Amino acid sequence: MSRSSQETISLFDQYVIPNYGRYPISLVRGEGSHVFDAEGNEYLDLFPGWGCNILGYSPERVIQAVQEQVAKLIHVPNTWYMEPQGEFAEAICTRGFGKAFFCNSGAEAVEGAIKLARLHTPKDRYKIITFENGFHGRTYGAVTATAQPKYHDGIGPMMAGFTYAPHNDLEAVRQLVDKETAAILIEPVQGEGGVNTPADGFLQGLREICDENEMVLVFDEVQTGMGRTGEWFAYQTFGVQPDIMTMAKGIAAGVACGAIIAKDEVAPSLRPGMHASTFGGNPIAMVAGKATVETIEAENLLENCQKLSARFEEFFTNLKNEIPIIEEVRVCGAMIGVDLNITATPAVKKAMDRGLLLNATHDTVIRLLPALNVTDADISQGCDIIADVLKEMADEVGAD
Ligand SMILES: *Cc1c(COP(=O)(O)O)cnc(C)c1O
Numbered sequence: 311m312s313r314s315s316q317e318t319i320s321l322f323d324q325y326v327i328p329n330y331g332r333y334p335i336s337l338v339r340g341e342g343s344h345v346f347d348a349e350g351n352e353y354l355d356l357f358p359g360w361g362c363n364i365l366g367y368s369p370e371r372v373i374q375a376v377q378e379q380v381a382k383l384i385h386v387p388n389t390w391y392m393e394p395q396g397e398f399a400e401a402i403c404t405r406g407f408g409k410a411f412f413c414n415s416g417a418e419a420v421e422g423a424i425k426l427a428r429l430h431t432p433k434d435r436y437k438i439i440t441f442e443n444g445f446h447g448r449t450y451g452a453v454t455a456t457a458q459p460k461y462h463d464g465i466g467p468m469m470a471g472f473t474y475a476p477h478n479d480l481e482a483v484r485q486l487v488d489k490e491t492a493a494i495l496i497e498p499v500q501g502e503g504g505v506n507t508p509a510d511g512f513l514q515g516l517r518e519i520c521d522e523n524e525m526v527l528v529f530d531e532v533q534t535g536m537g538r539t540g541e542w543f544a545y546q547t548f549g550v551q552p553d554i555m556t557m558a559k560g561i562a563a564g565v566a567c568g569a570i571i572a573k574d575e576v577a578p579s580l581r582p583g584m585h586a587s588t589f590g591g592n593p594i595a596m597v598a599g600k601a602t603v604e605t606i607e608a609e610n611l612l613e614n615c616q617k618l619s620a621r622f623e624e625f626f627t628n629l630k631n632e633i634p635i636i637e638e639v640r641v642c643g644a645m646i647g648v649d650l651n652i653t654a655t656p657a658v659k660k661a662m663d664r665g666l667l668l669n670a671t672h673d674t675v676i677r678l679l680p681a682l683n684v685t686d687a688d689i690s691q692g693c694d695i696i697a698d699v700l701k702e703m704a705d706e707v708g709a710d
Contacts, residue, residue, distance in 0.1 A: 312338065315348045333662065340367025343681050343688045345667070355667040356678040356692045361501070361533055364560030365605055366681035372563045375601035379593050386593055388586065394596035401603040402571060405542040406555065409577040411570045412591030416532035416558035417447025419568035420495075422585055423554050424451045426572060427493035427526045430553075430579035435492040435525075436470075441477045443503030443672065444496065446530055455495055458503075478509040483519055493526045493554075494519065498544035501533035501679075504672035505640045505647025513550040526553040526576065532568070536560045537606050537682050539643035540616040547642070563605070565598035611682040615643050618684060622646045625693045633697075635704045637674070646678040647671075650700075652707055657699050666695040 313321075315336040322332070336348040343366050345355050358366055365372065379394065386392040399410040413419055428436050438455065440446070446455040450469050453461050457474035475482040477500065494516050500506035520527040529552035534544035538560065541547045545555065553576050558568035568590075572580070589595075606612060619641055626639040626648055640647040648654075654670035661668050669677040676696070680689075 312348060318348065335662075342366045342368075343684045351665070353662070353665050353667050354688055354692055354695075356680045356684070356688075357667055357669040358679075358681050359564050360669070361538070361559045361679035363564045364536055364538065364682055365563045365602060365611075366683055369563050369602070369605055371601040371605045371608075372565070372598050375597040376565065376594055379597040383593055385589070387588070388591060392591075392593055392596070394593040394600065395591040398591075398596040398599040398603075401600050402557070402561070402569065405603070406571050407551070408571045408573045411572075411577075411580060411585070412595070413568040413570075413587040414566050414589050414595070415447070415568045416530075416556065417449040417452040417568075418587065418590075419532060419556035419558050419570050420446045420452040420455060420530060421449055422570045422580070423495070423528050423530075423556050424455070424493075425585055426554055426570065426576065426580045427495075427528055429581070429584060430526055430576050431492040431524070435490055437473060437488070437491040438471060439473050439475055439483060439486050439491060439494045441475055441496055441500070443477055443506060444500055444530075445502035446495070446497075447532075477503075477506055478512050480512060480515040480519070483516065487519060487523055487525070491523065491525055493528050495528040495530060497530045497532075497534065498548055498550075499534050499539065499642045499645055501645065501677075502671055504649065504675040505642070505645050505677055507640055507642050508548065513545075513548050517550050520553070528552060528554045528556070530556045532556055532558040533679075534642075534645070536602065537612050537615055537643075538645060538679070540612055540619055541643075542612070544642070561602065562595050562598035563602040565595050567595035567599055606682065609683060615682050618680065618682075618689060619643045619646075621686075621689055622678070622680075622693075629697055629700065633700050633704050635700060635707065644678075644680050644682055644684075646680075648676040648678075648696075650674045650676065650703075652703065656703060657696075660699040660702060661695055664695045664698065666692055668692075668696070 318336040345353050440455045442457045446452040454469040454472050473486045535557040539547040554572045623641040630636040635650050637651045638649040654674050654676045658670050671677045
């Protein structure tokens with residue numbers, strides 16, 4: 311006996327705090343890049359799970375690994391050793407660097423990274439530089455790091471010690487550095503802020519500023535990590551090594567999991583007693599993470615990501631010549647941002663009416679975070695619908 315979308319919505323109206331704007335649809339199951347609602351309607355999803363479902367819906371290895379683990383041990387506290395945590399740490403550190411700490415979400419990973427950056431630098435250093443239009447999560451440290459006034463409105467005072475620089479402006483960063491600055495925290499590609507890629511030499515310049523001033527460089531790879539950019543991590547795509555890196559979203563293919571990795575010489579500063587997470591590194595998330603890495607490798611999904619990236623880039627660049635409401639196309643791996651010169655939100659509803667799920671962010675940007683295993687047929691179908699939707703929107707504003 312399952313409920314209709316409307317019946318589920320009634321439960322929410324009565325019992326769930328209304329802090330999210332939700333589409334009036336209850337999702338019940340999915341397969342590949344397709345998801346179904348309670349009425350049996352099918353949607354093609356080019357934004358599955360806000361980027362968490364990096365292998366699409368119902369990834370086989372992950373399902374099997376979780377099913378086997380859940381029958382053995384659901385939870386093991388971090389006062390014991392457990393094989394799955396050691397193995398997932400090995401899987402990400404050998405593809406990245408250093409040593410891992412596990413938690414349950416992106417914001418939590420950012421909180422841990424802030425603590426580690428302050429702990430690793432001398433006691434009088436506590437300031438952290440972050441970037442306008444960045445996004446780091448909703449807990450107090452993470453939301454303070456998020457330099458967007460709309461997320462601070464009414465919840466102050468914010469955490470002390472954060473200063474904000476315009477994105478891609480090295481000179482502004484240099485101006486903000488002083489004897490009390492401990493770290494620079496940045497998303498290698500800003501996701502929520504509209505798929506903003508770094509200018510040539512920008513991340514390298516941040517690395518140099520950190521080296522010259524004995525500061526640590528922290529990359530927030532919550533959205534860009536785990537194959538999203540066509541390499542395991544975006545720092546590899548851009549060839550700039552951070553000291554600390556955060557991950558979450560797709561790292562366990564949609565099972566709640568966050569992580570920090572830190573260089574070997576930085577990691578011990580998160581000393582015993584200074585930081586912890588009860589559920590962090592639990593065996594279910596860990597086997598899901600390991601199965602995610604194995605799937606990406608077995609199915610050549612890094613390579614596939616580079617191919618799908620080229621396909622989307624070509625499609626949208628061509629479309630830009632046809633449709634005057636497209637201002638700019640920004641693509642990095644399977645992160646696609648189509649910046650319009652009008653508000654992008656109506657595109658979401660219009661696409662949904664045609665059976666396609668996508669996202670609008672930062673007012674004017676259509677954002678896609680497709681699964682790394684999205685098929686060619688799905689890409690074609692999705693692109694056709696988006697072209698249709700954008701033509702309709704262009705007609706509505708009378709652009710030509
Ligand atoms: C989504 C996101 C976060 C926050 O992750 P939560 O799991 O929602 O706490 C932090 N940083 C970046 C770059 C993100 O995209």
